[in-house]
Amino acid sequence: MIQPDSDNLPQNYLWSDPARCIGCCSCEVACILEHDLPPGPRPIRIIQIGPLSHKDGLVMTFQPASCLHCLAPACVEACPTGAMHKRIDGLVLSDPDLCIGCQTCAIACPFGVPMLNPDKGKISKCDGCAARVDQGLSPACVLTCPTEALSFMNPVMKAQKARERFSQGIRQLKPKR
Amino acid sequence: MDHRLFDRLPGTRKAYDRKIKTICQECAVRCGLVAYLGQGKIVDIHGDDDHPVSRGRLCARGMAFIQGIDHPARITSSASRRTLQVPFDYSEDGEKALDLLADLLRKIKDHYGPEALQITCDPASDLDFAFGAARFAALWGLSHIYSPSPSRKDQSVFSWADLPFYPCNEWTRSRSLFLVEADPATTHPVAFGWALEARQRGSKLIAADCRFTRSMAKADKTLRLKPHTGNILGLALMKMLLERPGFDDVLIRTRFLEPEKWQRSFEQISWEDLENTLGVSRRSITEIGELLAGKQPITIITGESLADLSGYGIWSTLMMAMGWGNIKGSGWYPLNGTNLWSVVKDKEIPDVKSIAELVRLSKGGGLSAKALIYSGNGLVDLMTSSEDLTRNLDLTVCFGAFPDLGWQKARMFIPSILWAEKSDLCFSSDRQLLWAEKILDPPAGCRSGLDFWGGLAKRFGWTESFPGIREDGSTDQVAFYQSILKDESFKGINWEDLKSSPGRSAALLWTHEEPKTDPMFAPEELASFSPGQEETPFPLAFLRIPLVTRSTGIGSYWPWAKQIEAEEAVQIHPETAKLLQIENGEAVMISSPAKTLEARAWITRMVLPGMAASPLSLESDRVMIYKADMTPEEALTFLSS
Numbered sequence: 001m002i003q004p005d006s007d008n009l010p011q012n013y014l015w016s017d018p019a020r021c022i023g024c025c026s027c028e029v030a031c032i033l034e035h036d037l038p039p040g041p042r043p044i045r046i047i048q049i050g051p052l053s054h055k056d057g058l059v060m061t062f063q064p065a066s067c068l069h070c071l072a073p074a075c076v077e078a079c080p081t082g083a084m085h086k087r088i089d090g091l092v093l094s095d096p097d098l099c100i101g102c103q104t105c106a107i108a109c110p111f112g113v114p115m116l117n118p119d120k121g122k123i124s125k126c127d128g129c130a131a132r133v134d135q136g137l138s139p140a141c142v143l144t145c146p147t148e149a150l151s152f153m154n155p156v157m158k159a160q161k162a163r164e165r166f167s168q169g170i171r172q173l174k175p176k177r
Numbered sequence: 178m179d180h181r182l183f184d185r186l187p188g189t190r191k192a193y194d195r196k197i198k199t200i201c202q203e204c205a206v207r208c209g210l211v212a213y214l215g216q217g218k219i220v221d222i223h224g225d226d227d228h229p230v231s232r233g234r235l236c237a238r239g240m241a242f243i244q245g246i247d248h249p250a251r252i253t254s255s256a257s258r259r260t261l262q263v264p265f266d267y268s269e270d271g272e273k274a275l276d277l278l279a280d281l282l283r284k285i286k287d288h289y290g291p292e293a294l295q296i297t298c299d300p301a302s303d304l305d306f307a308f309g310a311a312r313f314a315a316l317w318g319l320s321h322i323y324s325p326s327p328s329r330k331d332q333s334v335f336s337w338a339d340l341p342f343y344p345c346n347e348w349t350r351s352r353s354l355f356l357v358e359a360d361p362a363t364t365h366p367v368a369f370g371w372a373l374e375a376r377q378r379g380s381k382l383i384a385a386d387c388r389f390t391r392s393m394a395k396a397d398k399t400l401r402l403k404p405h406t407g408n409i410l411g412l413a414l415m416k417m418l419l420e421r422p423g424f425d426d427v428l429i430r431t432r433f434l435e436p437e438k439w440q441r442s443f444e445q446i447s448w449e450d451l452e453n454t455l456g457v458s459r460r461s462i463t464e465i466g467e468l469l470a471g472k473q474p475i476t477i478i479t480g481e482s483l484a485d486l487s488g489y490g491i492w493s494t495l496m497m498a499m500g501w502g503n504i505k506g507s508g509w510y511p512l513n514g515t516n517l518w519s520v521v522k523d524k525e526i527p528d529v530k531s532i533a534e535l536v537r538l539s540k541g542g543g544l545s546a547k548a549l550i551y552s553g554n555g556l557v558d559l560m561t562s563s564e565d566l567t568r569n570l571d572l573t574v575c576f577g578a579f580p581d582l583g584w585q586k587a588r589m590f591i592p593s594i595l596w597a598e599k600s601d602l603c604f605s606s607d608r609q610l611l612w613a614e615k616i617l618d619p620p621a622g623c624r625s626g627l628d629f630w631g632g633l634a635k636r637f638g639w640t641e642s643f644p645g646i647r648e649d650g651s652t653d654q655v656a657f658y659q660s661i662l663k664d665e666s667f668k669g670i671n672w673e674d675l676k677s678s679p680g681r682s683a684a685l686l687w688t689h690e691e692p693k694t695d696p697m698f699a700p701e702e703l704a705s706f707s708p709g710q711e712e713t714p715f716p717l718a719f720l721r722i723p724l725v726t727r728s729t730g731i732g733s734y735w736p737w738a739k740q741i742e743a744e745e746a747v748q749i750h751p752e753t754a755k756l757l758q759i760e761n762g763e764a765v766m767i768s769s770p771a772k773t774l775e776a777r778a779w780i781t782r783m784v785l786p787g788m789a790a791s792p793l794s795l796e797s798d799r800v801m802i803y804k805a806d807m808t809p810e811e812a813l814t815f816l817s818s
Contacts, residue, residue, distance in 0.1 A: 020373060022391050024366035025726060025741040029237040032737050033222070039736040051389045051782045058782060060394035131190050138186045143223060146234040146366040147373050153184070165377075 011090035012154050014128065014139065016064040020149035023048055023062035027141035027150060034129060034140035041115040043067070043126040044141050064141075064150060067092060067113045067126035075125075078108030083123070093127035096120070128152075187233055189213045189221040198225055200613035201239040202596040204727060205301055205606035206345070206368045208235055212597075212616040219243050219597075219616060230346050230607065236366045237726045241738040246595060246617070248734045251578055253620040256590040261573075265590065271622055272632075272650065278589055279636035281572055285548050291318035293547040297532055299325050300518065303596075304603055305654060306552045306576065306626020308661055311518075311526035313630045316639045321528040323535045324518065342508055343476075344607035349375045350506025351476040353468055356384040357492075358407035359480035359512050362391035364727045368606075372478075383465060385410055386480075387720065388748075388790060389783045400465060403456035404718045404788055405798065407480065408488035410462070412699055413451045415495050416443040417459075417466040428500050433696050442699040450703045456785075469499075474507030481513040485533060490697030497696060512606065526661075548572035551583060552593070552626065576629055579734050591629055594619035600676075601625070602658055612675045627652040714813055715769060715799035717753070718788040724748065724779075747776040747791040749802060754780045756816050757802060764805045769797035775805070 023046050031037075031044050043066060050060035069092045076084045076092060083098035084105050094105070094114070101121040106114040117124040129139035133152075137143075142150045151158070193213035201210045209228025213221040222240060226233035245251065255274030256265035268274055285293050296314050300307035307324065314322045345368040348354055354372050361369040373395060376382045384396035387404040402410060418424060419440060429436045448459045455462070469475055479492055492509050495501075502508035518529045538544040549570055575587035584590055596603075598619035603611050624632070627645070631652040634643040645656035655672050725742045733739065747767050749759060759765055761780040766773055767789070774793050784790050789800055803812030 022362035022366060022369060022373070022395065023725070024362065024391075025237045026235060026240070026366060028741055029240045029737050030235075033240050033243075039740045042740070051394070057399060058389050060389060060391075060783075062391075062394075135188075135190050136186055137188050137190060138184075143185070143187055143233060144235050144240070146236060146370040148370070157184075169377075 012128075012133070012152055013069065013090070013158075014066060014126075014142070015151045015153065015158055016066075017149045017151075018061045018063050020147045021046065021062040021064055022147055022149070024146060026144045026146055027064060030140040030144035031126070034132070035124065035127075037117060037124060038119045041117050041124040043113075043115075043124060065111075066141075067128075068111065069126075069128060074108040074110060075105035075114055078104045080104060084114075087130065089133070091128035091130050091133070092125075093130050094123045094125060096122050099123050185226075185233070187223055187226050189223065191215070191220045193220050197614055197616050198227075199597075199616060200603060200611050201231075201235065201242075202302075202603055202613060203236075203238045203242055204365055205604070206230065206365050207603060207605035207607075207609070207611055207613075208239055208367050209233075210235065210239065214617060217617060219246070230344065230371075230605075231367050232370075234367045234370060237741060238735075238738060239367075241735040242595075242597065244735045244737060245578070246597060248579070250580055250734060251620075252580060252584065252590065253592050253622045255592060255622070258588055261586065261588065269622060271591070271624060274589070274591060275629075275632045275636065278574060278591070279633055281589075282548065282633075283637075285572065286317070289545075289547050292320070292545065294319065295323065295535065295544070295546040295549045297323040297535065297549070297551045299552065300604075301325075303552055303593075303626050305599075305601055305657075306593075306629065308658070309627045309630030309652075310550070310552075311529070312643060312657075312661060313634055313639075314527050316634065316637070316642055319527050321530045322526075323532045324529050325532050342502070342510075342608055343505055344605075344609070345371045345510065347506045348372055348476055348510075349378055349380070350504075351375055351380050351474045352472050353381045353383060353475045355465070355469060355475065355477045356382070356386070356392055356396070357410060357477065357479045358386050358402075358483055359384075359478045360386065360388070360390035360392045360722075361478065361512060362395065363723055363725065364481070365512060365606075381468060383468060385465070387718075387785055387788065388722070398465065398468065400457055400461055401785060403454070403785075404720055405482070405486055406455050407483045408486050408491055409451065409454055409703070411491035411495055412443070412446065412488060412703075413455060413462045414466050414469065415491060415498065416446060416448075416451070416699070417463055418470060418495075418499065419443050421466065421470060429498055432497060439696055439698055442701075445701070446699050446703055454703055473501060474504050475499075475501050476506065476508060476510055477501075478510045478512060484511065484513045485531065488697065488700070494696040510606075544569075546570060548574070550574040550576070552576045576626065578623075581733070592620075592623045593629070594623040594625050598623070599625050601654055610675070624650075625652070625654075627654055627657060631657075714809060715797065715801045716787070716813070716816060717800050717802060719769065719795055719798050719800040720784075720788065720790040721792065721794060722790050723792050724790065742792065743777075743779060744792050745775070745777050746779040747789050747793065747802060748779045748781050748784045749789055750782060750784050750786040751780050752786045753789075753802075753816075754778065756818070757804070757812055758807075758815060759802070759804055765802050766805055766809075767791065767793065767795065767800055767802050768809060769795035769800045771796035776802075778802075 025046050027044050028042055045065050047063045047065050051058035069090055073086055073092045076086055081098045081100055083095045086092045099122040101116060103116055105123055114123045114125040132139060139152050142152045193215045195214040197212045199210050201208045208231030209225025211223050211225050212219050224231050224233040224235040254267040254269055255271050256267045258265045296310045298307040298310040310322060348371045354375055382396045383398040384393040385400040385402055386393055387402050393399050433439055452459055477492060483489055496509045547570060573587050574589045575583040576591045576593050577583050578593050578595060597616040600615040601613055603613050605611060628651050631643055631646040632650050635646055640646050644660045645653035724746060726738060759778045761778060763778045765776050765778045767776045776793060789802055801809050803809050
């Protein structure tokens with residue numbers, strides 16, 4: 001069941017910066033460790049793009065790909081038991097007590113995010129580290145990322161960070177003689 | 178529910194009863210690590226936010242190691258067998274196993290002499306085993322032991338003591354960071370975070386490599402070299418900088434012996450030869466050289482593979498000639514870490530030779546050894562020709578933890594404790610001395626490297642020369658290290674302070690070699706520094722390299738690491754693949770003069786045409802790749818057409 005975002009509380013999102021991602025997959029292992037997952041499901045994955053031709057050289061980027069915690073999640077609508085739900089803070093997650101492992105959510109999701117945990121027979125997907133967030137902790141993938149390519153914050157703070165970074169860059173510019 | 182703005186909020190949500198701060202020892206960056214324990218088991222691990230280098234970050238390998246600790250395949254009992262063809266007999270009595278080993282070694286020594294024993298070890302991965310091995314070898318009467326990081330006394334390079342050095346968190350001060358055949362984004366991701374931060378602050382990141390690496394993808398300027406030519410690029414850059422108008426030769430005249438002769442040696446190399454060998458134009462080299470000739474500070478970061486190639490001395494020579502290193506954030510940072518052997522008192526250990534030399538000797542039939550002792554997965558990672566190496570030996574002893582290739586080739590197996598199970602000293606690639614606290618107790622029956630060598634020394638009556646051995650067979654590491662480390666480098670260390678603040682460095686910039694003032698001369702014939710020529714029927718240059726993470730060889734015991742590393746992949750350029758009629762993801766055969774393996778094709782422009790790269794060990798730098806339903810001869814015809 002999708003809860004209306006009626007109280008206008010700021011929602012936190014997982015932000016990824018491909019310019020900083022080096023494809024080291026630390027986030028993948030941190031996520032697996034945090035959720036105690038067997039080999040197989042990877043709630044966050046690094047997608048390598050390239051090398052592709054660009055001007056007279058090559059370019060290659062890495063895109064951390066995880067659940068987008070959609071505003072109107074198809075997986076939530078499709079879930080027959082109500083296990084998949086969207087919290088008031090925007091995180092989309094599955095309640096393991098209600099999940100029957102039917103994988104309808106996996107079919108409904110246009111991005112192929114939900115995957116079956118073969119050990120438990122339940123759906124496994126990025127839950128935004130809801131249990132950590134509820135204790136005031138950052139998601140595991142964000143904490144471990146060696147290059148700070150991942151961050152978890154609301155858009156207001158993200159914009160503020162971007163402004164700070166930009167102003168730092170301005171300060172480093174020196175006037176040309 | 179807390180909706181406050183999130184920044185960085187570390188910690189664990191899991192229930193724990195103990196928290197231990199220590200150092201990750203999976204690579205030489207030595208990141209700070211916090212382990213949370215509940216009921217004697219690790220329940221969570223995170224990076225240590227107070228650590229000045231890692232700042233709370235950890236890489237994939239630095240987290241996946243915990244899977245090995247309780248892995249069902251881990252071996253915790255001593256074992257022995259009469260031949261490699263029969264299964265092991267396991268014994269819970271470790272002392273009895275050492276008694277047996279000592280008897281066998283004594284017989285071999287009596288019959289064939291001391292040189293019949295050979296020892297290989299790696300100080301970067303298991304410091305106490307390596308230093309214990311060195312001391313034992315000296316007492317045994319060996320003239321040398323083998324290590325992947327040899328002492329390099331034969332190389333004409335400046336003393337490291339003369340070369341200023343700054344840790345990786347000082348890279349942010351550099352105006353230019355120059356990576357040469359180094360891919361820290363793959364091998365040392367946490368350290369590479371500092372390179373990205375430097376770039377964000379305005380540094381230029383320059384990368385030269387034969388592969389389009391993860392690090393190169395972030396670079397401002399790139400140079401694609403032919404494989405194994407990184408050191409020759411150093412020669413070319415030195416030549417370019419010497420020929421550059423306005424080159425200041427004050428440093429050369431004041432610091433170099435025979436400066437004119439040295440300078441002439443670079444004049445006689447032709448640019449044509451350099452261009453042909455490197456596969457890049459003089460113009461490209463000049464562009465890089467102009468960037469390096471710009472404002473300091475400049476840091477050169479060289480990859481691990483360069484240390485085993487001819488001409489490695491060019492980097493210290495280049496740094497000395499250009500005066501780099503005089504200000505913070507400047508200098509030469511070799512990713513292969515440091516020459517740990519030079520911190521050991523020279524008279525107390527034998528010479529240290531490269532494991533590659535041991536393999537060459539073995540292949541050439543020049544190895545007269547009858548027994549070999551090696552640690553960990555040494556045979557997998559370090560010895561490229563284990564079949565040849567172990568074939569004619571009477572006794573092979575593996576000190577390890579898993580049933581890997583080392584175990585398969587062993588006639589005796591002594592179970593080792595893992596780094597997380599011992600409090601010990603370690604060194605970082607930042608040349609820091611660190612004390613790492615143990616996270617949890619080792620399984621009964623496993624011993625540390627020092628306990629192993631100390632136990633053997635005790636049986637030979639060498640306890641006086643092997644300080645720190647206790648009555649129960651264990652060894653006091655501090656007493657041992659104090660006896661073996663050079664006094665002048667480590668005087669003033671307060672071991673109690675060091676031990677009480679795990680993860681904090683206690684020493685920096687130790688002396689490496691006796692001072693020298695002779696720079697590396699350019700070779701008379703460039704061919705002597707060049708990689709081998711193409712040899713059919715193996716026309717493709719081959720690079721054995723981790724493609725995603727530095728977890729090759731251990732993935733079987735760390736499933737998390739295995740699923741992210743493409744262990745069976747071989748990278749092929751699209752043009753080469755087209756000629757060989759290979760599709761992406763297709764099963765292929767990859768063969769070298771030594772062996773043939775199955776692999777999965779990864780068609781990518783990360784490699785150059787005419788080369789291949791894979792974590793697979795082919796025991797050669799020349800290979801041939803062909804479809805599984807094709808013969809190598811057919812594929813060769815396609816390739817030559």
